[in-house]
Amino acid sequence: MAKVRKPQAQNGDLRHLPPALTPLIKLPHWVLWRFEKPKGKWTKVPYQPNGKLAKNNDPATWSSYDEVIAHVAKFDGIGFCLLNTEISAFDIDKCRTSAIHPWASEFVNKVNSYTEVTVSGTGLRIIGYGNGEEVHRKQQVIDGVSLETYRKATRYIVITGNPLPNTAQQLVNIDKAMDDVVAELDANKKQEKKPGDKHKLPANLRRMLYFEDHGANVPTGGYPGRSELFWAFVNEAVREGIHADVIVEAVLDPAFAGYAIYAHVMDNKGEDYVRRQLEKAFKELTDAPIFSEEALALEFAEKHSDKLRYVDAWGKWFIWDGTCWRRDEKRKVFSLARDLCRAIATTSNKPSERKRIASAKTRAAVVSLASDDQRLAAITAQWDADPWLLNTPGGVVDLCTGKLRPHKVEDYMTKITAFTPGGDCPKWKQFIKQVTAGDGQFAKFLQCSSGYALTGLIADHALFFLHGKGQNGKTQYLLTLAGVMGDYHRAAPIEVFLESNTDRHPTELAWLMGVRLVTASEPPAGRRWNFNR
Numbered sequence: 001m002a003k004v005r006k007p008q009a010q011n012g013d014l015r016h017l018p019p020a021l022t023p024l025i026k027l028p029h030w031v032l033w034r035f036e037k038p039k040g041k042w043t044k045v046p047y048q049p050n051g052k053l054a055k056n057n058d059p060a061t062w063s064s065y066d067e068v069i070a071h072v073a074k075f076d077g078i079g080f081c082l083l084n085t086e087i088s089a090f091d092i093d094k095c096r097t098s099a100i101h102p103w104a105s106e107f108v109n110k111v112n113s114y115t116e117v118t119v120s121g122t123g124l125r126i127i128g129y130g131n132g133e134e135v136h137r138k139q140q141v142i143d144g145v146s147l148e149t150y151r152k153a154t155r156y157i158v159i160t161g162n163p164l165p166n167t168a169q170q171l172v173n174i175d176k177a178m179d180d181v182v183a184e185l186d187a188n189k190k191q192e193k194k195p196g197d198k199h200k201l202p203a204n205l206r207r208m209l210y211f212e213d214h215g216a217n218v219p220t221g222g223y224p225g226r227s228e229l230f231w232a233f234v235n236e237a238v239r240e241g242i243h244a245d246v247i248v249e250a251v252l253d254p255a256f257a258g259y260a261i262y263a264h265v266m267d268n269k270g271e272d273y274v275r276r277q278l279e280k281a282f283k284e285l286t287d288a289p290i291f292s293e294e295a296l297a298l299e300f301a302e303k304h305s306d307k308l309r310y311v312d313a314w315g316k317w318f319i320w321d322g323t324c325w326r327r328d329e330k331r332k333v334f335s336l337a338r339d340l341c342r343a344i345a346t347t348s349n350k351p352s353e354r355k356r357i358a359s360a361k362t363r364a365a366v367v368s369l370a371s372d373d374q375r376l377a378a379i380t381a382q383w384d385a386d387p388w389l390l391n392t393p394g395g396v397v398d399l400c401t402g403k404l405r406p407h408k409v410e411d412y413m414t415k416i417t418a419f420t421p422g423g424d425c426p427k428w429k430q431f432i433k434q435v436t437a438g439d440g441q442f443a444k445f446l447q448c449s450s451g452y453a454l455t456g457l458i459a460d461h462a463l464f465f466l467h468g469k470g471q472n473g474k475t476q477y478l479l480t481l482a483g484v485m486g487d488y489h490r491a492a493p494i495e496v497f498l499e500s501n502t503d504r505h506p507t508e509l510a511w512l513m514g515v516r517l518v519t520a521s522e523p524p525a526g527r528r529w530n531f532n533r
Contacts, residue, residue, distance in 0.1 A: 006035050007042055009076040010121040010400060012162030012459045015069055020114040020169050021127070021159065024080050024087060030068045031061070031156055032075040044119075046079060046156055056081055057154050077119060079156040088130030088174055089157050090181075091148035092141075093123045099411050100124075100385040101145050102207060107181070108164065109381060110212070113172045115164045121388065121400045124164060125157065128174035135178060139185040142203050147185065149178055165387055165458050180258070187255040201242060201250055204374045208233045209256050213263040222312035222377065226260040231277070233261055236374045238281040239298070248274050291348060291357055297369035300340050301376050306409065308333060309378040310371040317371075318378070323407050324391050324416045324487075325383070337366045382412045384514040387456030389413065390488075394420030399455055415487035415514055428480070435473030450481055453517040454488075478519055485517050494520040499528045 017025060031046040031054040046054040049071040054061040059081075068078050080087065090111070095104035104124060108115050113128035130151040138148045150157065163169065188206075201209075211221035211229060223229040230251075237247045251274055256262040265274055307320040317328035338358075345357040356362060370376055390397040391413040395404040404421065436442040449464055466474040482489040490512055497520065512518055523529075 007120065009035070009119045009160075010117070010162065011077055011119060011160045012116070014072055014078055014159075014161050017159070017161040018114070018116075018163050018169060018459075020163075020171055021161070023171060024127075024159070025065045027080075027085060028062055028064045029059075029081040029083075029085060030063050030065050031079045031081060032068050032071060033077055033079050033156075033158065034075045044076070044079070044158060047075060054156075056156055057083060059084070077158055077160070079158045081156045082150055082152070083154050086129045086131060087171075088128055088135075088151040088178065089149075090126040090174070090178075091118065091123060091150075091157075092126070093118075093146045093148065095124055095145045096122045096386060096388075097144075099382065099389070099413075101143060102379070102382050103142055103145060103203070105381040105385060106207065106210060106379075108167055110210070111172075111174055111177045112168045113174050114169060115167045116160050117162045117164055119158050119160050125160075126174065127157070128171050130173065130175050130178060132175045132179065135182065137182055139182070141185065142206070147181065149182055151175075151178055162457075162459055165456055180255075184255040187253055201237070201246065202240060205233060205237055205240070205242070205250075208236075208374075209250065209259060209261055211260045213258060213260040216264070216267070220260045222379065223372075226264040230261050230264045231281075232372055232374070234274075234277050234281045238278070244275075244278050244282075247278060291344065291353060293362060293365040293369060296341065296344065296357070296362065296366045297373065299344070300337060300366050300370045301373040303340065304336060305375040308336075308370075308376050309412075310376050311378050311380060311383075312371070313380050318414070320409055323393060325412060325414045327414070333367055334363060337363045337370075341366065378412070384414055384456070385412065390454055391416045392420045393417070394422075397421060417484060417488060418486035419484055431473065431476070431480075435477065446477075453481070453485070456514075456516055482517065482519060488514075488516040489519070490515045490517075491519050494523050496520070497530060498523055499530045 032049065033044045033046050035042050036045045037043065046056070048054045048061050049063055049067050052061070062081055065078075072078055082089070090107075092104045092107065095101040096117070108124060108126060111126050111128070113126055115124055115126045117123070118125050132151055134152040135149050136151075136153040136155065138146060140146050208221065208229065211226075213226065214220060216227070217225045220226045221229050223232060233251070234247065248271060250256075251261055251265050252271060253262070309318045309320075309325065310316070311318065317333045318325040319328050319332055320326075341363050342358050345354040348354045348357065388399045389411060390399055391407070391411070392404070393416060395406050396408070396411060396413070397404050432443050432446065436446070452460070466478065468474065482491070492512065
């Protein structure tokens with residue numbers, strides 16, 4: 001029988017934790033931990049610096065941060081005991097198996113407190129303050145994702161110091177988020193029926209129930225207002241064959257109080273209003289003429305749901321080309337709509353109707369209506385979300401394991417390298433040896449910094465400067481690295497990062513979204529960096 005290998009702890013820089021964790025660093029609640037198999041399953045066993053076991057419920061076995069860091073090299077990581085503190089946490093398990101799961105991404109954004117990648121690399125941990133009643137729960141969410149909630153709990157949480165990019169970098173009170181999500185998941189469990197019986201809301205519809213309420217006539221969830229959001233929800237539920245009673249029960253569930261759809265329904269007299277809207281949606285679905293714009297849009301979405309997405313916040317269509325998602329710069333979507341309209345027009349025996357279906361007006365209407373279809377709709381947070389995945393022409397590389405796997409539509413990657421890993425590179429090795437004058441440590445540093453640029457991580461706040469006299473390999477090194485990284489590289493004007501007497505246009509930074517390596521020329525003498533950027 002093959003021996004099961006010990007898990008590898010994926011920690012950040014434990015000796016220099018993010019500033020958001022300063023409140024934890026100040027408390028003597030720290031333990032060390034090590035992967036062990038006391039009962040045939042790998043477990044994170046807590047220890048004291050002296051090598052004796054630590055206990056979640058015994059403060060005498062805890063230590064200061066400095067004490068555990070002094071001995072961390074002998075263990076797999078560090079942890080923080082929650083008992084007798086205001087520190088609370090969420091653990092979102094199995095949400096980073098490929099890209100970050102949309103539910104997890106939206107939940108992290110909603111809680112808006114410090115979030116880090118867990119030691120396995122496949123989960124997320126949100127840390128904040130909590131003063132409510134004790135909570136220690138594990139609940140199933142969706143698609144195998146589970147949520148563990150800890151407040152005043154007798155346990156320790158592993159600290160990796162590996163913050164999730166582009167998320168909050170401070171601790172906030174997460175009491176309300178805890179109470180809401182625990183109640184909501186409990187309610188979902190009570191409502192769930194057997195799969196496939198049309199009595200269960202699919203994930204895309206359940207996500208729509210979680211858009212926060214900002215008031216009537218305020219853009220919500222990519223829609224002009226909560227009324228339009230509710231109507232989109234009802235239409236999509238009807239199209240997917242969800243039973244009317246399930247729809248009514250979902251939108252009237254008090255667990256969604258404070259969210260847009262629930263607020264809209266309550267402002268419109270509750271169940272009677274929902275039933276009327278359902279009748280309208282059912283009627284429109286069943287009465288829609290075969291050649292109506294709505295019917296054409298539904299056919300368009302059905303035909304292209306595997307290769308088209310629309311992001312309302314950006315006002316852009318994206319097309320899947322088999323290896324990555326590309327922004328539709330050439331109006332390919334309109335071309336696909338034209339093809340559909342022309343094909344369907346030929347099935348009509350009325351000349352006037354054939355002309356109408358094949359018209360530019362109908363084509364534009366199909367594209368506009370399809371952009372609201374939930375099979376094609378996407379949000380900004382789901383694109384290029386996993387910093388550990390690298391897209392290459394030959395497949396997607398998991399940078400945690402180094403393994404190459406096939407491309408997946410659901411990875412939602414918009415960038416790709418110029419080459420696939422493999423083979424040897426004797427000329428490159430010779431070049432590195434030449435420019436480093438045979439300095440192995442220097443060569444190792446270049447390798448590590450180049451490898452770090454392949455990830456989307458920003459845990460190390462560092463700028464790399466290449467300096468020296470001419471003809472020492474700086475330009476060739478950067479050109480090669482940039483050429484290999486393909487879409488993941490951008491060359492930016494140095495002025496983007498320098499102080500200026502005039503305001504720089506914000507699109508300069510938006511242009512760098514998702515980029516992992518940015519290069520720039522040397523700054524003019526006497527200019528100062530703009531650290532706010």
